Amino acid sequence: MADEGRGTVNGVRAGIVATGSELLTGRITDRNGPWVAERLGELGVEVSHLVLVGDRGEDMAAALRFLAGDGIDLVVTTGGLGPTADDLTAEVVAAETDRPLELDEHMEKVVGDIISKFADRLRWDADALAAANRKQAMVPRGATPIRPAGTAPGLAVPPHPERGGPTILVLPGPPREVRAMWDEALASAPVQEVLARTSPWTETHLRLFGVPESEIAATLRDVGAGTDLTPLEITTCLRDFTLEVDLRHAPGSTAAATARDAVVAEIDRRHGRTIFSRTGQTIDELLFELLDGQVVATAESCTGGLLAGRLTAPAGASAHVAGGVVSYSNDAKADVLGVPRELIEEHGAVSPQVAEAMADGALARFGATIAVAITGVAGPGGGTEAKPVGYVCFCVRTADGRTLARDPVLPGERGDIRERSVVLAMHLLRRALTGEGEPAPA
Amino acid sequence: MADEGRGTVNGVRAGIVATGSELLTGRITDRNGPWVAERLGELGVEVSHLVLVGDRGEDMAAALRFLAGDGIDLVVTTGGLGPTADDLTAEVVAAETDRPLELDEHMEKVVGDIISKFADRLRWDADALAAANRKQAMVPRGATPIRPAGTAPGLAVPPHPERGGPTILVLPGPPREVRAMWDEALASAPVQEVLARTSPWTETHLRLFGVPESEIAATLRDVGAGTDLTPLEITTCLRDFTLEVDLRHAPGSTAAATARDAVVAEIDRRHGRTIFSRTGQTIDELLFELLDGQVVATAESCTGGLLAGRLTAPAGASAHVAGGVVSYSNDAKADVLGVPRELIEEHGAVSPQVAEAMADGALARFGATIAVAITGVAGPGGGTEAKPVGYVCFCVRTADGRTLARDPVLPGERGDIRERSVVLAMHLLRRALTGEGEPAPA
Numbered sequence: 022m023a024d025e026g027r028g029t030v031n032g033v034r035a036g037i038v039a040t041g042s043e044l045l046t047g048r049i050t051d052r053n054g055p056w057v058a059e060r061l062g063e064l065g066v067e068v069s070h071l072v073l074v075g076d077r078g079e080d081m082a083a084a085l086r087f088l089a090g091d092g093i094d095l096v097v098t099t100g101g102l103g104p105t106a107d108d109l110t111a112e113v114v115a116a117e118t119d120r121p122l123e124l125d126e127h128m129e130k131v132v133g134d135i136i137s138k139f140a141d142r143l144r145w146d147a148d149a150l151a152a153a154n155r156k157q158a159m160v161p162r163g164a165t166p167i168r169p170a171g172t173a174p175g176l177a178v179p180p181h182p183e184r185g186g187p188t189i190l191v192l193p194g195p196p197r198e199v200r201a202m203w204d205e206a207l208a209s210a211p212v213q214e215v216l217a218r219t220s221p222w223t224e225t226h227l228r229l230f231g232v233p234e235s236e237i238a239a240t241l242r243d244v245g246a247g248t249d250l251t252p253l254e255i256t257t258c259l260r261d262f263t264l265e266v267d268l269r270h271a272p273g274s275t276a277a278a279t280a281r282d283a284v285v286a287e288i289d290r291r292h293g294r295t296i297f298s299r300t301g302q303t304i305d306e307l308l309f310e311l312l313d314g315q316v317v318a319t320a321e322s323c324t325g326g327l328l329a330g331r332l333t334a335p336a337g338a339s340a341h342v343a344g345g346v347v348s349y350s351n352d353a354k355a356d357v358l359g360v361p362r363e364l365i366e367e368h369g370a371v372s373p374q375v376a377e378a379m380a381d382g383a384l385a386r387f388g389a390t391i392a393v394a395i396t397g398v399a400g401p402g403g404g405t406e407a408k409p410v411g412y413v414c415f416c417v418r419t420a421d422g423r424t425l426a427r428d429p430v431l432p433g434e435r436g437d438i439r440e441r442s443v444v445l446a447m448h449l450l451r452r453a454l455t456g457e458g459e460p461a462p463a
Numbered sequence: 464m465a466d467e468g469r470g471t472v473n474g475v476r477a478g479i480v481a482t483g484s485e486l487l488t489g490r491i492t493d494r495n496g497p498w499v500a501e502r503l504g505e506l507g508v509e510v511s512h513l514v515l516v517g518d519r520g521e522d523m524a525a526a527l528r529f530l531a532g533d534g535i536d537l538v539v540t541t542g543g544l545g546p547t548a549d550d551l552t553a554e555v556v557a558a559e560t561d562r563p564l565e566l567d568e569h570m571e572k573v574v575g576d577i578i579s580k581f582a583d584r585l586r587w588d589a590d591a592l593a594a595a596n597r598k599q600a601m602v603p604r605g606a607t608p609i610r611p612a613g614t615a616p617g618l619a620v621p622p623h624p625e626r627g628g629p630t631i632l633v634l635p636g637p638p639r640e641v642r643a644m645w646d647e648a649l650a651s652a653p654v655q656e657v658l659a660r661t662s663p664w665t666e667t668h669l670r671l672f673g674v675p676e677s678e679i680a681a682t683l684r685d686v687g688a689g690t691d692l693t694p695l696e697i698t699t700c701l702r703d704f705t706l707e708v709d710l711r712h713a714p715g716s717t718a719a720a721t722a723r724d725a726v727v728a729e730i731d732r733r734h735g736r737t738i739f740s741r742t743g744q745t746i747d748e749l750l751f752e753l754l755d756g757q758v759v760a761t762a763e764s765c766t767g768g769l770l771a772g773r774l775t776a777p778a779g780a781s782a783h784v785a786g787g788v789v790s791y792s793n794d795a796k797a798d799v800l801g802v803p804r805e806l807i808e809e810h811g812a813v814s815p816q817v818a819e820a821m822a823d824g825a826l827a828r829f830g831a832t833i834a835v836a837i838t839g840v841a842g843p844g845g846g847t848e849a850k851p852v853g854y855v856c857f858c859v860r861t862a863d864g865r866t867l868a869r870d871p872v873l874p875g876e877r878g879d880i881r882e883r884s885v886v887l888a889m890h891l892l893r894r895a896l897t898g899e900g901e902p903a904p905a
Contacts, residue, residue, distance in 0.1 A: 043698065043700060044497075044513070045500050045510045045511070045512075045513060046500060046501060046504055046510075046698055046700070047496075047497035047498060047499070047500035047501030047502075047504065048497075048501065048698065048700040048702060048707065049497075049700060049702070050492060050497055054489075054515070055486075055489035055490075055491075055492055056489060057489070058487050058488060058489035059488060059489025059490065060489075062488050062489065068487045068488075069487070069516065069517060069519075069522050070487075070514060070515065070516055070522065070525075070526065071486070071487060071514070071515035071516075072512060072513070072514050072515075073496070073512065073513035073514075073515075074511070074512055074513075075511060077511075080511050080512065080533075083512075083529070083533050084512065087525070087526075087529040091522075091525050238547065256484065256485060256488060256490075258485045258488075258490050258491060260490060260491060265490065267488075319768075319789070321768070323775075324772070325768075325771050325772045325774070325775030325776070325780070325784070326761075326763070326767075326768030326769065326770070326771030326772040326775070326787060326789065327768065327769075327772040328768070329767050329768030329789040329791075330766070330767045330768040330769040330772050332767070333767030333768070333789070333791060334767070334878070334881075336842070336843050336844065336877055337844075338767070338791070339791055339792065342767070342791045342792075343791060343792045343794065343795050344788065344789040344790045344791040344792055344795035344799065345768060345788070345789040345791075346786065346787075346788055346789070346799070347761070347768065347771040347775070347786040347787040347788070347789070348786045349771075349775060349780070349781055349784045349785060349786040349787075350781065350784075350785045350786060350829075352785065352829070352830065353785050353786035353828075353829055356828065356829070356830075357786065357788070357799070357828050357829065386795075386798065386799050387792075387794070387795055387798070387799065388794065388798075400778070401778050402778065402779070434639070435778055436776070439776075
């Protein structure tokens with residue numbers, strides 16, 4: 022992971038506070054913080070801290086004070102807006118900004134209408150209902166309530182009237198509600214006032230497969246030696262075995278545009294063959310488009326169905342996925358895919374020859390136009406000197422006999438090898454679909 | 464999510480700082496913080512804050528100062544230990560604890576040996592190599608280095624020599640390395656000194672499938688009305704469609720043991736049938752044991768191979784997994800699994816009848832002793848009034864004809880429906896393997 026030439030191009034810095042004791046047990050992963058961070062990034066806001074705290078008032082207050090003391094302009098909180106006693110966010114934010122909580126009668130009615138619909142299902146009694154209703158309609162003086170997507174309104178709270186400090190956007194905990202309320206939250210007057218001081222970034226997204234991060238780092242260092250990259254924020258990130266290179270800069274900066282063009286030109290020159298997307302499109306999205314009009318089938322051994330599972334993940338996959346065979350045992354390879362037993366005996370179940378026969382079997386069994394086969398040693402056992410753990414044979418073959426085969430030794434442990442094999446197979450499919458590969462022998 | 468009766472039973476509080484600018488772009492989800500939090504919880508350490516910061520020295524220092532000021536006893540940091548200039552953690556921690564960085568010659572050799580193995584592959588030059596080597600072997604005075612699992616050693620740094628403050632455990636960023644180094648990190652003298660002030664919780668782990676969280680919450684409320692639950696920490700958490708109920712208390716407390724027994728007895732009485740584990744064992748681990756001596760095959764439509772992928776995830780799965788067919792198209796169901804075309808025409812591809820025929824096909828094709836079939840409408844399109852999105856037919860059948868079938872309408876969106884179907888299928892397999900199901904007709 023590198024983050025080179027990072028400069029504060031825009032002035033607005035944000036912090037995120039996700040509340041919920043369950044986030045600190047490690048059982049539940051916070052889904053709001055990263056989502057909010059990505060949205061803020063698109064708006065040109067730099068997120069400097071993401072803090073997870075439990076449902077304790079003093080911990081939450083400490084986090085808010087920490088961010089205020091760190092010169093943050095905008096704090097987004099999620100969670101702690103429910104009707105129960107341990108939902109403390111509104112109260113804590115009100116206290117920290119010296120804004121007394123006041124009943125917002127309009128919100129009381131809005132919340133009341135929503136809660137009454139749930140009341141029967143939740144078997145709440147009338148008293149509990151009225152109390153929950155009133156608690157959720159309390160708004161710090163001067164703050165703007167945000168219409169609830171569930172039962173809890175959000176709050177856009179301006180800075181402390183005398184001391185200043187950050188604007189605080191208070192959102193509920195359920196990820197669905199955060200997403201549903203986001204646009205209205207951004208449109209609120211206190212948040213608009215902060216966002217007016219920044220502008221969305223201009224972004225370039227390169228996606229590369231098959232180049233180590235260290236080589237891109239070297240390329241960036243070399244470009245940086247001749248060109249000033251400070252007006253540019255460059256992030257390189259390895260996700261799903263894909264190298265993501267994102268270039269961002271403030272709009273309208275000529276220096277930034279020059280720097281960006283220099284970086285893209287040099288990556289192109291050195292690593293152009295490994296770039297598969299210039300729009301940020303994932304390999305899954307790209308394959309989905311390329312498979313239009315095709316019928317694809319899979320034959321998987323060590324990946325055990327994960328490739329088929331991934332190809333069928335997008336809605337509409339049935340238009341081009343016929344199916345696949347998971348031939349985990351040798352019998353399955355022979356009986357279900359028709360791989361000759363002699364071939365397995367002669368070359369071993371993990372061999373380019375068997376991968377090829379598996380692809381042929383998948384083509385034939387499913388009447389496919391293109392098939393991909395994977396057989397390998399995922400480990401931890403089963404490796405030999407000639408075929409160590411991580412040795413995986415791939416074969417992509419089209420109905421007209423074009424073939425693309427590879428047999429690398431992949432690094433990592435069992436899970437890594439399986440996941441990496443799936444991604445590599447998807448890239449081989451992509452290459453075959455864009456015309457690479459050996460033609461059938463005449 | 465409930466977190467009832469939480470009390471600070473032990474005295475030790477921890478904070479976690481995960482570093483990496485990529486964590487604040489929202490692109491990458493931090494996998495270390497929750498894992499470390501869960502491990503610390505098991506040791507009886509209460510985690511009060513989890514802070515994500517970018518690779519900027521001042522932000523990292525601000526986070527450390529915030530936690531020190533908040534009375535934290537132990538800080539665990541992850542990330543920022545690599546060889547490049549933006550890897551700053553060791554430097555920042557050294558400065559915050561006033562402990563000058565010194566070259567540890569033994570670590571220099573250890574790191575050197577490791578790096579030299581990678582060097583060829585990474586095509587680093589000798590100068591870069593030596594610099595990286597030296598940077599990673601710098602240890603704050605008085606700190607204990609922790610043997611690297613990748614190339615970066617960890618550091619167990621005692622509190623500031625005069626000011627005191629937290630002990631800081633510094634770990635690298637790659638999740639695999641954090642996990643590999645954990646035991647040795649805990650065994651280091653500075654960390655042992657903190658842990659000596661606490662003791663591991665006494666824990667009870669119940670795992671339930673097929674009961675809504677709201678019912679468990681109601682049961683807990685009812686028990687709490689008659690028994691004092693305050694000495695007990697009860698966490699309920701829905702993960703992987705499984706309800707996890709964890710009861711923790713300080714060892715040796717009679718009041719806590721009484722409370723725990725009351726809770727377990729009442730959950731047993733009301734929801735006993737849905738408890739599948741009393742040890743925290745996952746359905747994956749349980750199935751792996753139950754499948755010993757069996758030969759299992761899968762036939763999947765809407766789940767597209769995800770069930771087979773999951774059954775083959777553990778090392779050693781080849782002992783009992785023969786394979787499976789992903790029959791995404793109707794042709795595949797007929798041609799590869801031998802489902803009669805008339806059956807598909809008469810009842811539809813998503814029907815209990817077709818699920819049964821798919822299971823029979825899988826049994827026959829793979830010579831299996833038990834097979835599981837899944838066919839359903841994962842959506843978003845393809846739903847009808849009679850068979851809406853979420854309608855999924857399951858059939859588990861053994862070679863001797865015992866059958867367990869279900870056809871629920873599952874909630875959620877496409878991805879949820881697929882994942883939930885996989886988990887439900889695993890539970891049906893478990894039930895069939897423990898003797899449930901209709902016997903074959905005489």
